[in-house]
Amino acid sequence: MRVTSKMSFDLAQAQMMAARDRAVQAQQQVTTGMRVDHPGDDPAAAGVMVSQGIAIQRLDTIDKTTSSAQGEVQTADGALQSVSTLLAQAQQLAVQLGNDTYSAAERSAGSQEINGISSQIVQLMNTQVAGRYIFGGNSDSSPPFDASGGYSGDAAVRQIEIAPGLLQASSIRADVTMKGVGGGVDVFATLSTLSTALANNDGAGIRSAVTGISQSTDQVASALTATGGILSAFDSAQQIGSVAKDSAQKVLSAQSEADIFQATSNLTLAQQSLQASLAVTAQSFNVTLLNYLK
Amino acid sequence: MGADLFSLLVQSGNSLGAQSAAMSVAGNNVANANTPGYSRQIANLAANPAVSALGAGGVGTGVSLVNITQARDQFVERQMPNALAAQSRSQTESDALSALTALNPDLSGGLPTEIGAFYSSLQTWSQNPGDPSLRQNVLGSAQALATSFNQTASAISSARTGLDAAIQGKVTEVNAAANALADLNKQIQISKSAGGESNDLLDARQTAVDNLATLTGATPYTDGAGNISMALPGGTALVVGGSAGQFSAVPDPSNDGLLKLQLNRADGSPPTDWNGSSLGGTMGGLFGARDGALKTAADSVDSLAFDMGTALNTVQQNGFDMDGNAGVAIFQLGATSSGAAAQISVNPAVAANGRLLAAATTTPAASGDNTNALAMIGTQSQALPSGSNPVATIQTIVTAFGTSSAQAQALASHDGAMASNLQTLRDSTSGVSIDEEMVNLTKAQKAYEAIAKVIATASQMMDTLMSIAGT
Numbered sequence: 001m002r003v004t005s006k007m008s009f010d011l012a013q014a015q016m017m018a019a020r021d022r023a024v025q026a027q028q029q030v031t032t033g034m035r036v037d038h039p040g041d042d043p044a045a046a047g048v049m050v051s052q053g054i055a056i057q058r059l060d061t062i063d064k065t066t067s068s069a070q071g072e073v074q075t076a077d078g079a080l081q082s083v084s085t086l087l088a089q090a091q092q093l094a095v096q097l098g099n100d101t102y103s104a105a106e107r108s109a110g111s112q113e114i115n116g117i118s119s120q121i122v123q124l125m126n127t128q129v130a131g132r133y134i135f136g137g138n139s140d141s142s143p144p145f146d147a148s149g150g151y152s153g154d155a156a157v158r159q160i161e162i163a164p165g166l167l168q169a170s171s172i173r174a175d176v177t178m179k180g181v182g183g184g185v186d187v188f189a190t191l192s193t194l195s196t197a198l199a200n201n202d203g204a205g206i207r208s209a210v211t212g213i214s215q216s217t218d219q220v221a222s223a224l225t226a227t228g229g230i231l232s233a234f235d236s237a238q239q240i241g242s243v244a245k246d247s248a249q250k251v252l253s254a255q256s257e258a259d260i261f262q263a264t265s266n267l268t269l270a271q272q273s274l275q276a277s278l279a280v281t282a283q284s285f286n287v288t289l290l291n292y293l294k
Numbered sequence: 295m296g297a298d299l300f301s302l303l304v305q306s307g308n309s310l311g312a313q314s315a316a317m318s319v320a321g322n323n324v325a326n327a328n329t330p331g332y333s334r335q336i337a338n339l340a341a342n343p344a345v346s347a348l349g350a351g352g353v354g355t356g357v358s359l360v361n362i363t364q365a366r367d368q369f370v371e372r373q374m375p376n377a378l379a380a381q382s383r384s385q386t387e388s389d390a391l392s393a394l395t396a397l398n399p400d401l402s403g404g405l406p407t408e409i410g411a412f413y414s415s416l417q418t419w420s421q422n423p424g425d426p427s428l429r430q431n432v433l434g435s436a437q438a439l440a441t442s443f444n445q446t447a448s449a450i451s452s453a454r455t456g457l458d459a460a461i462q463g464k465v466t467e468v469n470a471a472a473n474a475l476a477d478l479n480k481q482i483q484i485s486k487s488a489g490g491e492s493n494d495l496l497d498a499r500q501t502a503v504d505n506l507a508t509l510t511g512a513t514p515y516t517d518g519a520g521n522i523s524m525a526l527p528g529g530t531a532l533v534v535g536g537s538a539g540q541f542s543a544v545p546d547p548s549n550d551g552l553l554k555l556q557l558n559r560a561d562g563s564p565p566t567d568w569n570g571s572s573l574g575g576t577m578g579g580l581f582g583a584r585d586g587a588l589k590t591a592a593d594s595v596d597s598l599a600f601d602m603g604t605a606l607n608t609v610q611q612n613g614f615d616m617d618g619n620a621g622v623a624i625f626q627l628g629a630t631s632s633g634a635a636a637q638i639s640v641n642p643a644v645a646a647n648g649r650l651l652a653a654a655t656t657t658p659a660a661s662g663d664n665t666n667a668l669a670m671i672g673t674q675s676q677a678l679p680s681g682s683n684p685v686a687t688i689q690t691i692v693t694a695f696g697t698s699s700a701q702a703q704a705l706a707s708h709d710g711a712m713a714s715n716l717q718t719l720r721d722s723t724s725g726v727s728i729d730e731e732m733v734n735l736t737k738a739q740k741a742y743e744a745i746a747k748v749i750a751t752a753s754q755m756m757d758t759l760m761s762i763a764g765t
Contacts, residue, residue, distance in 0.1 A: 058413065139661065
């Protein structure tokens with residue numbers, strides 16, 4: 001091929017510009033650590049960055065809300081344990097004072113104790129977490145139980161998303177556990193009956209109240225099983241969520257991040273190639289016949 | 295003329311002229327070594343016809359310059375306009391698409407980030423729907439989402455109007471180039487009828503042809519009279535011999551007021567609308583980017599804004615707010631998806647009062663009822679009218695735009711290499727090699743010296759002859 005002056009200059013210039021371009025691109029990858037900046041750099045990877053990015057955000061948030069809900073259920077669990085202990089005390093008292101060897105005065109003192117137990121249980125059932133009443137169903141802005149054990153909450157069970165698209169109950173029904181809705185006993189009514197019987201020195205009444213206390217204890221135990229189940233579900237969900245997040249993060253990194261060793265090596269190569277190109281260009285400019293004529 | 299001394303002198307004088315013409319040509323080539331579009335000229339010398347002399351056969355009568363031709367490769371030159379047009383089209387389109395950064399997947403404040411953040415705020419809210427600060431959080435994210443839609447739409451729109459400004463500039467250039475070509479056709483005809491081709495005019499015309507092809511993708515064809523005319527893609531003539539058509543750009547109300555082309559034809563027929571995307575070259579690239587990938591992105595973002603806003607409004611309106619009233623729309627939208635992304639905003643009444651967010655599905659609404667909030671979160675996985683859920687839709691928008699951009703880049707690279715190769719081939723044939731011209735110059739110079747020597751010798755011989763005569 002016949003090589004002309006303009007041709008060699010044009011080629012040298014084009015190659016120099018290309019070498020510079022490669023050097024700049026390699027430099028950008030090394031400094032930002034990212035392989036994909038504009039969607040055109042790698043359309044499929046850009047799409048993955050969008051979907052995995054949003055997925056990771058979602059998993060992150062779900063993790064946080066699950067933790068908050070977990071805190072509430074743990075508190076509920078603790079409160080119910082205390083209720084259980086108090087009911088055991090009431091049970092013991094009822095069994096003891098059911099024995100007619102006890103005097104009216106002793107039974108009267110027992111009545112006061114039962115009243116005390118009842119109001120402690122009311123307090124426990126009005127537990128709040130972060131300003132929110134956890135035993136009122138969806139009515140969480142005011143205390144669900146009044147002083148005499150009347151229930152003003154609702155029958156709803158709260159739910160939260162513990163995994164994308166998967167809902168989990170995050171509360172227990174205090175109306176079922178404490179008020180006997182759905183075929184159980186009203187715990188407060190039972191305690192009230194026991195208290196009255198004690199105050200009236202009614203031995204038979206005291207003894208018959210024991211059954212009710214026993215049933216109440218069963219109801220609370222059943223609620224504790226439910227809270228245990230919820231906490232277990234939260235635990236699993238968090239573990240699975242953590243694995244899912246790691247996996248999404250891996251996919252995201254693989255698609256979007258520059259391999260730092262590759263990028264650094266590319267940069268070195270590009271810089272060397274640029275230097276070589278500049279040197280050769282300068283050399284070739286010097287070699288024409290003009291140098292040798294005259 | 296015979297083989298006598300006088301003839302020898304005259305012939306040598308003419309031969310000197312031929313050699314000095316050859317030197318001039320070499321000198322001109324060297325001077326124009328870097329002129330773009332210059333085809334090197336070759337001085338064609340030929341021996342003059344012999345005359346019979348002294349009955350002993352023919353004697354040559356020196357050398358004369360027959361003509362000055364150009365070194366051109368017709369095959370390469372016929373391919374150049376198309377190659378240049380293709381390169382310009384794909385490079386222009388590639389540059390235009392690369393310049394839009396509003397759809398970068400990692401962009402802070404970009405749609406992917408804000409869509410994710412909005413749904414996250416709904417998620418957090420659903421766990422404690424009565425909490426006023428969490429409600430405020432949702433409103434903040436809704437505002438950020440609306441702003442992100444507004445900004446994305448604005449960036450795409452700016453890109454398109456920016457291309458419009460470029461189109462306006464190119465229209466002026468195209469018209470000037472068309473006129474220049476028509477002019478050159480006329481001048482070459484004049485020069486031909488005066489006798490002989492003008493090499494410089496031919497070079498200038500080839501450059502004008504390449505230029506017009508680069509701008510519009512028009513293809514050249516030579517007519518019987520030796521004019522080079524140019525036809526736009528589709529066959530309509532832009533330049534016919536000595537007359538040129540002219541483009542103008544006017545706003546097109548059916549395309550958001552962006553420019554459309556009109557062609558006043560070379561043959562004088564009335565002006566017609568011209569589809570810019572049907573052109574090649576720079577113009578084709580500008581229209582292709584503006585009305586292709588950028589328009590698709592703009593329309594898709596509008597649809598997403600409208601569909602997402604409508605879906606959330608519908609769920610909100612199905613529920614009840616903290617005061618037990620039916621929910622009011624969170625987002626304000628127009629009647630259709632056209633321009634929705636630029637218009638979408640948060641309902642000021644809701645923005646001012648977080649209690650209006652409808653978390654509950656029954657009234658009177660319990661403060662902890664989150665069932666409607668869960669339904670709002672659910673819209674993240676439900677298909678919008680456009681076919682996919684919001685997350686999949688924004689992913690598709692980003693990928694589709696990226697694909698168009700990557701394709702344009704790949705084409706630009708390929709077309710650039712093609713044009714570059716052809717340019718190298720053309721330069722190889724038509725370019726000036728300084729070394730070669732130096733040799734030619736030296737050749738002509740030595741020949742000139744030799745002929746001068748012949749003249750000197752003939753002159754001496756004449757002197758001898760004259761001195762025989764004596765006084």
